[in-house]
Amino acid sequence: MRTVAVKIALCTVFSAALAAAVQAAAPETAGPSATPPITPITAPKDRAYGGEIQLKVDASDTGHRIVRVHETLSGVGPDTVLLYPKWLPGTHAPEGTLDRIAGIRITANGAPVAWKRDPVDVFAFRLNLKAGTHAIDIDFDYLSPTSPKVGALEMSRDLMLIEWNELVFYPAGYFTRQIPAEVQLQLPADWQFGSALETASTDRAQTHFKRTTLETLIDSPLYAGRYAAKLDLDPGAAVPVRMDLFADRPEFLVMKPEYLEAYRNLVRQAYKLYGSHHYNHYDFLYSLSDQIQQNGLEHHQSSEDGTDPESFTKWDKEAFARDLLPHEFTHSWNGKFRRPADLWTPNYSVPMQDSLLWVYEGQTEYWGQVLAARSGLRTRQQALDQFAITAAHYEVQKGRQWRPLQDTTNDEIINPRRPQSWLDWQRFEDYYSESALIWLDADTWIREHSKGARSLDDFARAFFGINDGSFNVVTYTFDDIVKALNAVEPNDWSAFLRQRLDAIGKPVPLEGFHRGGYKLVYTDKPSDYQATTEDQRKRIDLLNSIGIEIDGKDSGKDGTLSQVIWDSPAFKAKLTEGAQILAINGIAYDADVLKDAIRAAHGKPAPIELIVKIGDRYLVANLDYHDGLRYPHLERDSAEPARLDEILAARP
Ligand SMILES: [Zn+2]
Numbered sequence: 001m002r003t004v005a006v007k008i009a010l011c012t013v014f015s016a017a018l019a020a021a022v023q024a025a026a027p028e029t030a031g032p033s034a035t036p037p038i039t040p041i042t043a044p045k046d047r048a049y050g051g052e053i054q055l056k057v058d059a060s061d062t063g064h065r066i067v068r069v070h071e072t073l074s075g076v077g078p079d080t081v082l083l084y085p086k087w088l089p090g091t092h093a094p095e096g097t098l099d100r101i102a103g104i105r106i107t108a109n110g111a112p113v114a115w116k117r118d119p120v121d122v123f124a125f126r127l128n129l130k131a132g133t134h135a136i137d138i139d140f141d142y143l144s145p146t147s148p149k150v151g152a153l154e155m156s157r158d159l160m161l162i163e164w165n166e167l168v169f170y171p172a173g174y175f176t177r178q179i180p181a182e183v184q185l186q187l188p189a190d191w192q193f194g195s196a197l198e199t200a201s202t203d204r205a206q207t208h209f210k211r212t213t214l215e216t217l218i219d220s221p222l223y224a225g226r227y228a229a230k231l232d233l234d235p236g237a238a239v240p241v242r243m244d245l246f247a248d249r250p251e252f253l254v255m256k257p258e259y260l261e262a263y264r265n266l267v268r269q270a271y272k273l274y275g276s277h278h279y280n281h282y283d284f285l286y287s288l289s290d291q292i293q294q295n296g297l298e299h300h301q302s303s304e305d306g307t308d309p310e311s312f313t314k315w316d317k318e319a320f321a322r323d324l325l326p327h328e329f330t331h332s333w334n335g336k337f338r339r340p341a342d343l344w345t346p347n348y349s350v351p352m353q354d355s356l357l358w359v360y361e362g363q364t365e366y367w368g369q370v371l372a373a374r375s376g377l378r379t380r381q382q383a384l385d386q387f388a389i390t391a392a393h394y395e396v397q398k399g400r401q402w403r404p405l406q407d408t409t410n411d412e413i414i415n416p417r418r419p420q421s422w423l424d425w426q427r428f429e430d431y432y433s434e435s436a437l438i439w440l441d442a443d444t445w446i447r448e449h450s451k452g453a454r455s456l457d458d459f460a461r462a463f464f465g466i467n468d469g470s471f472n473v474v475t476y477t478f479d480d481i482v483k484a485l486n487a488v489e490p491n492d493w494s495a496f497l498r499q500r501l502d503a504i505g506k507p508v509p510l511e512g513f514h515r516g517g518y519k520l521v522y523t524d525k526p527s528d529y530q531a532t533t534e535d536q537r538k539r540i541d542l543l544n545s546i547g548i549e550i551d552g553k554d555s556g557k558d559g560t561l562s563q564v565i566w567d568s569p570a571f572k573a574k575l576t577e578g579a580q581i582l583a584i585n586g587i588a589y590d591a592d593v594l595k596d597a598i599r600a601a602h603g604k605p606a607p608i609e610l611i612v613k614i615g616d617r618y619l620v621a622n623l624d625y626h627d628g629l630r631y632p633h634l635e636r637d638s639a640e641p642a643r644l645d646e647i648l649a650a651r652p
Pocket residue numbers: 298327331360361364
């Protein structure tokens with residue numbers, strides 16, 4: 001005890017001495033000083049670029065999945081800084097593939113040019129160019145992922161997708177629309193391709209594309225493959241809309257006439273909705289493959305669409321994925337032609353702000369669902385079932401208690417779609433489907449208050465349909481949205497939207513269902529649509545009962561939990577994502593055994609006993625849950641007109 005007292009006394013003496021010393025030396029600070037700022041990179045300006053980009057791309061080495069690029073950049077000067085695209089349109093985030101570049105070699109008139117990466121912006125390369133140098137050559141390899149653990153696959157031996165942003169360096173200091181670009185592409189022999197780019201000439205596997213701007217080039221990816229088909233979705237139209245199909249095997253390309261008709265209906269129904277188009281031609285670049293990623297990415301004159309290889313051969317089972325093309329097509333109007341003002345950027349190094357993604361993605365999600373039904377890509381019932389599933393997932397989502405929907409618009413920047421341990425507690429990208437429920441709410445509100453005379457269709461036509469035929473992007477702000485809604489049907493739209501976007505702890509927005517003449521109910525049987533979707537996604541959805549989603553039999557991870565809902569019965573039984581259920585009440589795991597056990601425990605006091613494997617540990621988990629299986633459905637409520645049916649019906 002004494003020792004301690006002495007220590008304290010010493011300490012006090014020392015502290016007093018130190019304080020005096022610090023006071024005496026007050027002008028000097030003890031810590032490190034800040035590193036001096038480095039020379040800033042020239043900000044982009046809206047001025048003509050006095051040179052051009054010439055790209056020669058060799059994409060024929062599909063075996064190694066390596067794309068070899070030779071770029072000639074003219075118009076350079078002593079201060080030229082090269083940029084590699086970082087902030088990518090459509091991803092709304094800094095997801096540029098800088099980590100896949102190797103073998104960079106820069107020369108001027110054949111002599112090597114030294115380069116140095118900017119230490120702050122590692123996407124920028126500073127050059128040491130001699131006076132009088134007007135053009136440089138840049139050679140490099142783009143190392144496309146060789147396996148899914150490296151990244152989403154882009155190339156197989158039978159098909160590939162080419163994103164030009166991966167294959168180009170461009171000069172800092174200019175708007176990308178001011179930089180001319182020309183491309184030559186070498187593909188494997190006998191492959192076909194599709195792109196919104198216009199072809200100047202093709203000689204066997206070598207294609208020259210017409211000169212364009214860097215902005216349009218990067219917005220015009222290319223799909224190519226051994227097995228391909230080109231379908232006309234708007235026969236006889238002056239402005240063609242094409243489906244460029246690429247598949248792992250030729251038999252997957254065969255589409256029944258009625259399916260083709262549904263895609264043609266999509267074009268008709270979109271034109272009835274928007275009353276305009278903003279392209280000279282449009283290409284759906286559509287891959288049917290499990291050898292490359294199943295992509296969904298919007299562009300102004302094209303879209304990247306990827307689904308299961310058997311999407312056409314197993315049409316009845318694939319309805320869940322058939323809002324993809326309606327969604328991406330809608331983006332030509334909402335997102336590409338009209339774009340949130342804070343999301344539009346002059347080049348790919350200026351950060352994007354994602355505050356209006358609840359319009360850009362949210363209303364697009366809504367029209368994607370609606371147009372899928374109007375075109376016949378989904379039946380009315382399938383569209384209703386999808387709305388029910390969406391709302392039901394939000395009904396158990398606990399993250400709504402702390403995190404406003406508005407804040408989720410930052411998610412693509414926070415997390416570029418890596419898996420999460422507690423998805424529903426964190427929330428993720430809810431600006432897609434929760435916003436779709438809000439737009440349904442707005443649509444039914446307008447229909448009710450205008451006594452059926454007006455709807456969100458009028459907003460879409462007035463807002464996205466302006467300047468028919470024009471490509472020039474028109475940006476929008478929150479106030480523009482409010483003003484346009486007021487022009488359709490007066491309301492305090494600012495409060496209507498802000499309350500739904502900013503409030504926490506609020507129930508799921510179901511007003512659109514109520515006003516639409518439906519109510520959300522639960523039964524112990526999934527809809528056909530939900531059952532088929534689970535089957536196809538190889539997932540078992542028990543989110544609304546015990547609070548889990550399980551990898552299904554064909555997933556190769558049978559019984560492994562892919563999601564556990566925060567505070568759910570499964571959470572309380574200490575289950576986590578990644579845990580594997582081995583047995584239920586002493587019987588070996590099978591999804592049907594688990595469902596039977598949940599049914600049997602309905603209204604009974606005894607818990608469901610699970611044996612679970614987590615890592616190399618086994619444990620017994622008791623599920624204290626007695627409300628049976630619960631699956632969502634929309635049920636007609638005759639207290640209101642069936643406005644939702646009207647919304648989903650094809651426009652004459
Ligand atoms: Zn989208």
